[in-house]
Amino acid sequence: MPEWFQRYTGDEPHANEVRAWHSERIPAWLEAEPYTFAMFAPESADEIADHLRLREERRVLFSSSSPPRYHVVFSESSFWRSPGGPGVAVDQIRHLLGLAAEHDWLHVRVIPFEVSMRYSAPDFTLMSMGDTDYVYVEHLNGALYLDKPEDRHAYEEYWKDVVRLALTEAGSREFLERLVRELRDRMSR
Template structure:
């Protein structure tokens, strides 16, 4: 099975292609500038091959790339380097999840439905620690650092909209299995995160609804990159890109959003739950 080109590499390649076409040059002409084949330019622009620092500087000079675009290209190139190898603590990130995490950094819109668990991006530290403790003390710190690094997506990609629908059972499961203190920490963290990041929206789906499909995420990518539905299993995941799958899950999402509490009602629901958990924790 072929490994898909990461969205970071695709975006860098697209930026190179747009700069070339804006300069009115053919791939052959750019190949002459870099003293390489036209085929290599095609691979650079598709993200299959990553541009070298020296070649990028030559292109910035000869294509008349403006400073803002050049800075964006350098940033993307740095991101590509960080993605390479998945070594050190990043090797702990499951291989099937890596494409999702890469895509999350560039997404335009992320919609997630989670019936019985709080997604990693929204987990509080105490909740996270109880979940990750099975990895053992040697790996725990690295696992937490990976989660904290992932949460930076809210500030690194502030224009992206994140909208999550959480099943009411997700909060009760934490309370039942990890205690009211951990549940309280999770609810308070979620409320603080909503306050800090206006691009984040959360709705709560109560037990009153009968429509509860399996968990899924719909990720809308920038123009030129494939949107996809992410379905995670025990030790692998599916990335669905066909239009029929996108439409089916979009319809399911709409039904969930209609039946869930509104954003304002969900906020009040969380605040009420916080007060109950606070009382229970103080007993």
């Protein structure tokens, strides 16, 4: 695990609440195995094994007796730009729907393409620890941990916009079920 990611993974299971925006991808702990394999296919077998191990380590949240309230909002592009194509996307969506149905602390919402947004910020996570809150922003060479009040405020405001624009949880579930049908239809052509 990269050193810059260790603080995040150490804090995640102990957080009170986690709120995450994902515009293009699925985070490791919510990935279905075919998604992980497709994403890291160009890498060596050892590197793929490392990614799978990290994914499983982060999935400890699913067996925790007191997981954080986890709210995640995805752009529709997170599903259309799935590595491995439509078949992997279908598996991923079904996996995500199953996780959300099994765990009442996991709240999944989607912003469809037809919803107008001012702009799409890079992926970020608002980590609420109670005494130490911060914004986590990953980039190509590492990550930023933003804990200044003005930084947190800017991301909190953007989060409010994202939540306002997203479908409800029930609406997101229906949307994702329709998307599965559409992707399967495309694969059968």
